[in-house]
Amino acid sequence: MRKAKSEHLPLFETKSGKGLIPFRLFVASTLASICFIFVYRVRFMPAVPLLGNNELEADLGVRWTAWIGLFLAEIWFSFHWLLVVALKWKRIYRTTHKQRLSLRYDEAAFPGIDIIVCTADAKIEPPIMVVNTILSVMAYDYPSDKLSVYLSDDGGSDLMFYAMLEASRFSEQWIPFCRKFKVEPRSPEAFFDRASEPIDDHHSSMANQYWTSIKKLYEEMKARIESPTKLGRISEEIHKQHKGFREWNFVSSRSDHQTILQIIIDGRDAKALDTEGQPLPTLVYLAREKRPQYNHNFKAGSMNAAIRVSSRISNAPIILNVDCDMYSNNSESARDAICFFLDEDKGHEIGFVQFPQAFENLTDNDIYSTSMRLVTEVELPGVDSNGGPCYIGTGCFHRRESLCGKKYSSNACQGEDWTSKNDVKIEEESVDEVEETCKVVASCTYEENTEWGKEMGVKYGCAVEDVITGFAIQCRGWKSVFIKPERAGFVGLAPTKLLQSLIQQERWLGGQVQFFFSKYCPILYGYKKVSFGLQLCYCHYALGAPNSLALLYFVAVPSLCLLKGISLFPKLSNPWVIPFVYVFFGNLIYSLVERLCCGGTCLEWLNAQRNWLFGRITSYLFAILDNILRVFGITKWSFIVTSKVADEDASERYKQELMEFGATSPMFTILATIALLNAFVLVWAVKRFILEEQSLVIDSFALQIILCGLLVFINLPVYQALFLRKDKGRMPSSITYPSIAYALAPCFIALYY
């Protein structure tokens, strides 16, 4: 119930970001420089070759083509840079007033929250990790009877089910413990890992004993979960513990089974209490039906099944969704989120509240640039200022109705009563009956001839199902907000190998291409539905992949032209060189300052430059190829789940920040080829220009030599992996030899033809 109505102090606040003036000045000067570059390209364009085929004409042809190519690449970069500017032009940051929330509302009036946790593979997403995520959200500082947790297991694994049973038992102890000691974070693994001492000195030895006993209970549970995980199967003994295991008698494989649904803790059950007699959150295990002849739509399908099941069981007006590795690191996130939805003034138009992703397994200098530091600190606050951040698939609180397709209308939503939205639970039916009816909505055929995956729920057919879903919600008139509290809301695991990170980027960028060419194209579909600024922000991501082509040109052609003696940039002594130098180095320095301001290190910045390059010339390129192959029906896209486990050897190298190349992949062939090509050119150029010829010639080629030198510098870890390292993370010889050949071939052609 609403306590006091009169005061309208907002539940959240929005502030503009600082430091925008230097940024805008930098933008203006860069823009001017870009114009000069374009003028230079047009004015000094080499003569158009005639069609004669004598040697001179052929030479002219090469020169002209290289020039035009470079010009096109520069045009593309400038265009994409403008999209970056649109993204960063304004920024807003939000804070909440949780104390006002409790002053104004009874906890009984808080909206219910259904929490959907997705998992897909018990081998690479260990059940104990999932258990920790589940426990962390069950223990939210929020009325327990308002929380329901659904694990949607795409792996359909009895190991996972068993882990949930264990979690449900342990939660009876864990939740009161968290409440009593205000534990943070509420993932037991993370908590016991960090807090080596009992929490409170002032408390008697009783507190210490309590602490130790809970820790022991956790360790025991962990051991019980991990031993069948290692074995890969459930023992007979465990099998007898719960009727739910019988379901697996009918499972032929993880891609062919009936719906398995077990309400492990029934929130309606008066006996479902923790050790202190407080109600427990509802806990449900779901593995939707899978049949080989049906398309399962990966995570999106898994989410939609869980959304429907939850609507039959708890039907909370708010849905939180997290990936199975993203445990709650802040017990107050749920309160943060409802501060937005319940705000009297603006809450009614908010469709979802997005928290950033944070990671606990990053190295000091973020070797694979997986921290998303700039995305969280700069980009998403920028998108937020244009109408709301994208939905990024995890750590997001949705309004159930907006996720399920409802259009925003100011009349219907203003002054809404959240209490009446609660308690649509089916009170009379028994657990078994509820389970039976729910199984139907999680079957393969349920979605046939419905809007699920189209206008309802999470969208199908796109590798960034989250982004496209969020965009459609915004196009239906809803706003979204981005909140980054001091203490991170959710913490998960980032890829720990270079190839994993590249494959992840390939999925994201490929998905973005799909998004751009889909019905929901940010330009066409978003027209007049969202602000122009927001359209540009989405385009910045959606048009990321073509950067690969422009960049590949930049890392290969100027170097090859150096060999051939074709100069593509102004002489060092020529004033026209200034805009080139300004744009290139200005941007580098700006990005360094930006990163330092956001709390990064210089080495982290260097790694970011390296990964920027690596990602673009491999993942981004493959993202385009994937889409071409898919359009021609040659391949189907699939969601490659990122592994959350690493062998000891590799994780040791990861901790030492040694890049991991130990795998055969065409991506590595590209990386090695580009690195070698530039190394060959640099050696040749140093020999020829610096040792043999005079400064006059150097003058003409200075920028090309610098570019080549920088590329060699940034590629140092690649040479190391190719020739110097002996560990398992070195480049396999099946990549080294072909790459040498691929790099030498164009060099010879450039030199001798």
Ligand SMILES: O=c1ccn([C@@H]2O[C@H](COP(=O)(O)OP(=O)(O)O[C@H]3O[C@H](CO)[C@@H](O)[C@H](O)[C@H]3O)[C@@H](O)[C@H]2O)c(=O)[nH]1
């Ligand atoms: O068929 C599948 C594949 C994946 N997942 C789950 O999806 C989540 C994300 O998968 P992960 O392999 O960790 O991918 P990431 O690249 O880390 O995921 C990011 O990018 C995805 C879109 O590409 C978003 O859906 C995610 O929320 C976002 O964290 C995990 O919980 C998986 O268990 C499924 O449920 N079913």
Ligand SMILES: [Mn+2]
């Ligand atoms: Mn992940």
